[in-house]
Amino acid sequence: MNQMVFRMTLSTSDPQIWEFYKKEWHRQEEGLELIASENYASLDVMAAAGGIFTNKYAEGYPGKRYYGGNEFIDEVEKLAIERSKKLFGANFSNVQPHAGSQANMAAYFALLAPGDTVMGLNLSQGGHLTHGSPVNFSGKMYKIVPYSLNPETHLLDYDEIAEMADKTKPKAIIAGFTCYPREVDFARFAKISKSCGAKLIADMSHISGLVAGGAHQSPIPHADVVTSTTHKTLRGPRGAFILSPAEDTAKLVDKAVFPGLQGGPLENMIMAKAVAFHEAARPSFKAYAKQIVKNAKSLASALSDLDFTLVSGGTDTHLMLLDLRNRKLTGKEAQISLDSAGITTNKNTIPNDPQSPFITSGLRIGTPALTTRGMKEKEMNEVAHWIDEVLKNPNDEAVRGRVKAGIKKMTAEFPIYPNLIKE
Numbered sequence: 232m233n234q235m236v237f238r239m240t241l242s243t244s245d246p247q248i249w250e251f252y253k254k255e256w257h258r259q260e261e262g263l264e265l266i267a268s269e270n271y272a273s274l275d276v277m278a279a280a281g282g283i284f285t286n287k288y289a290e291g292y293p294g295k296r297y298y299g300g301n302e303f304i305d306e307v308e309k310l311a312i313e314r315s316k317k318l319f320g321a322n323f324s325n326v327q328p329h330a331g332s333q334a335n336m337a338a339y340f341a342l343l344a345p346g347d348t349v350m351g352l353n354l355s356q357g358g359h360l361t362h363g364s365p366v367n368f369s370g371k372m373y374k375i376v377p378y379s380l381n382p383e384t385h386l387l388d389y390d391e392i393a394e395m396a397d398k399t400k401p402k403a404i405i406a407g408f409t410c411y412p413r414e415v416d417f418a419r420f421a422k423i424s425k426s427c428g429a430k431l432i433a434d435m436s437h438i439s440g441l442v443a444g445g446a447h448q449s450p451i452p453h454a455d456v457v458t459s460t461t462h463k464t465l466r467g468p469r470g471a472f473i474l475s476p477a478e479d480t481a482k483l484v485d486k487a488v489f490p491g492l493q494g495g496p497l498e499n500m501i502m503a504k505a506v507a508f509h510e511a512a513r514p515s516f517k518a519y520a521k522q523i524v525k526n527a528k529s530l531a532s533a534l535s536d537l538d539f540t541l542v543s544g545g546t547d548t549h550l551m552l553l554d555l556r557n558r559k560l561t562g563k564e565a566q567i568s569l570d571s572a573g574i575t576t577n578k579n580t581i582p583n584d585p586q587s588p589f590i591t592s593g594l595r596i597g598t599p600a601l602t603t604r605g606m607k608e609k610e611m612n613e614v615a616h617w618i619d620e621v622l623k624n625p626n627d628e629a630v631r632g633r634v635k636a637g638i639k640k641m642t643a644e645f646p647i648y649p650n651l652i653k654e
């Protein structure tokens with residue numbers, strides 16, 4: 232077992248590093264991970280990611296490499312490509328992007344020229360940095376026309392997006408979000424894109440596990456290019472991939488990834504992606520994806536009952552966004568006090584947030600990681616009460632200690648890696 236080798240060698244050869252590995256291991260096992268973009272990869276995925284494929288250079292694509300000795304690497308990359316195509320019903324796939332940001336960059340390079348107009352959701356309302364933030368390459372290289380959520384409902388306002396697209400004639404529209412709790416209507420986005428001659432880039436990074444498991448509609452039939460990370464709801468290794476419906480687009484994407492913006496692909500991570508796609512094709516993954524949403528809905532309703540305000544009133548997905556203003560707390564304060572009780576979340580701006588992005592009025596909460604541990608609706612109800620208790624007494628150490636002890640007890644019943652020997 233890969234992990235065992237790692238433990239045996241590093242614990243003696245580099246005890247300084249091993250010390251932090253152990254601490255992080257305990258933090259993961261003994262805490263409640265509610266960050267919507269995190270998950271726990273399987274031992275097989277981790278073994279692949281940490282395996283001998285890390286030693287190999289494989290610039291190029293299967294059958295067209297710049298280095299020798301790639302006969303087995305090629306087979307694994309081909310499997311990763313085939314498995315991702317099959318899992319999502321796509322015609323073409325590129326599994327080389329190192330991360331979601333690189334995947335988006337490749338999609339832009341494939342479809343756009345510098346200076347082109349792009350529409351993406353405002354970062355402060357749930358978009359991603361790579362959807363046009365001025366501090367990111369996307370905001371620097373392209374003319375960004377940000378769209379917003381409806382100020383009352385906090386939902387995507389398709390009529391307004393259509394009107395804006397008609398007026399500004401973007402070359403591409405980005406549909407994909409880091410903090411949108413509701414189902415996205417990709418068919419509607421496609422209609423809007425077609426009517427103004429724009430390409431549709433669907434970034435399903437957050438929801439690709441839900442899409443794979445049939446718990447969210449798929450963007451594949453609707454978008455010109457679909458990008459995704461592999462490490463969020465999809466529960467794979469850190470990394471990304473890009474799906475295309477048409478051969479001409481796929482060729483542009485391949486060129487954009489290599490030699491456009493990456494050198495040697497991380498074949499160890501590509502192997503781990505192949506393993507993750509295989510896992511996500513199993514019936515048990517469908518049940519997992521559905522349980523993520525069930526858990527999110529039950530956590531959202533329990534929090535609502537405890538007088539928390541949910542942006543858009545609830546969730547259809549794996550995440551929810553709390554508006555903490557009625558609790559007289561900022562997102563930053565809430566994140567810090569929950570952290571010290573063993574509950575990991577992240578502060579997040581709410582639509583039209585009066586606070587800065589460093590303070591915020593919101594807290595983003597997601598259920599993919601707890602669902603991987605096997606927790607269900609009953610545990611979600613308990614989690615909601617713990618969140619409420621801590622945030623009612625954000626500076627009370629006794630309360631935090633009591634909650635932390637309760638969490639330690641519950642998490643012990645739902646080990647992440649039951650087969651690993653604890654240190």
Ligand SMILES: *Cc1c(COP(=O)(O)O)cnc(C)c1O
Nearest residue numbers: 330331332359408409434436437
């Ligand atoms: C997480 C995410 C990304 C970026 O992924 P990284 O791997 O962190 O670069 C891009 N787009 C969306 C919508 C995301 O949620």
